[in-house]
Amino acid sequence: MKGIRSGTGGLAYRINPALGAVIPPPIAEIAKLAAGREYPPEKPLLDLAQAVPAYPPAEALTAHLADAVRRPEMARYTPIVGRDDLRNALAAALSETYGGDVTRDQVAITAGCNQAFCLALMALAGPGDEAILAAPSYFNYQMWLEMLGIAPVYLPFRPERGGVPDPADAAVRITPRTRAIVLVTPNNPTGAIYPQEAIEGFHRLARDAGLALVLDETYRDFLPGDAPPHGLFARADWDETLVHLYSFSKVYSLTGYRVGALVAGSGLLAEVAKAADCVAICAPAIAQEAALYGLRNLADFRADKRRLVLERVDQFRAVFARNDLNYELICAGAFFAYVRHPFAGAPAVDVARRLIREENVLCLPGSAFGPGQDGYLRFALANIDGDAMALLGDRLVASQR
16 A cells, blocks of 8 residues: 555575565555554544444354354365355255346355455466456555556546446456456446446457456445346356456355355366465355355345445445535445545555544555555445444544634
């Protein structure tokens, strides 16, 4: 993150420069600004830095796991690409949600969605290649590409489009070195929800150029409405272009369990399995058990949490209806909102420092999400309730003085 860096600490040995040049994990770095401080009851900390669900897992799920952990197989490896019953269940859920045809052989279970992305890009590209990302971009994805020597090529941020990237911007950035186009919707960091026509426009572009479309839908469980987000899985040839990423972490509040999924053609998954075997061998068995239980039993829990998150998005938007607030809401959805701060020319990290120092508000600077983002801040909405939203508005107004 620009303005927040850590050193290597006077080591006698050489560190891989590909890692040394990468920014430190932004959330851990910004959290240091809040660590060790005391927050009085009349002005508590408002932590909007990390997308961690404020709600716990369902009691039925934790009770199930308390029994399941006693089973000997919970302490053993699973198949590299995950348990067959979980892969079957996710394939069926995707087929139903999107009106398509997904099979178990097209599903790999991973140790979180971050690992799904890392494995996919390792299989798709190598040093000297390029991947197209929509700015602002999820920082871990930028970090991983740079570690592998894959150049991130950024699409311009389009506030006038509500943060939705334009396929035309991607078309002029494709080169012989491009291997993938990466989209995240609902977006992290902006919260923007990409409409079906935009997603399918990117798919056509990727298909015609012989590229992978890597589509991260970690937050799809929190979309308003019940219509499928896109029709890509309904295509008979979807697995020739689409590489789909998903996480069980948010909807079931399983962030510490580390369980996600990569859905793609079986040829790609065969290569992914090689890397997975070297990194984690398999997703934790107990995490896979939790994901399977959620898919089979927690439809009402999913619906309830979707209503809760959508309510918080509405509450956040209401904060920006105030006439005395000079911060501008650009877009919001699912767990996130992206806001233009009113301090023209000020680095976003300085604004973030000031908010935690003076107003006890923790958020991430836009500069954590790629070039050209110093005018913005990212807020994670799932951590605070409606009462805290009102406090946030008061504190943002106070920070303008």
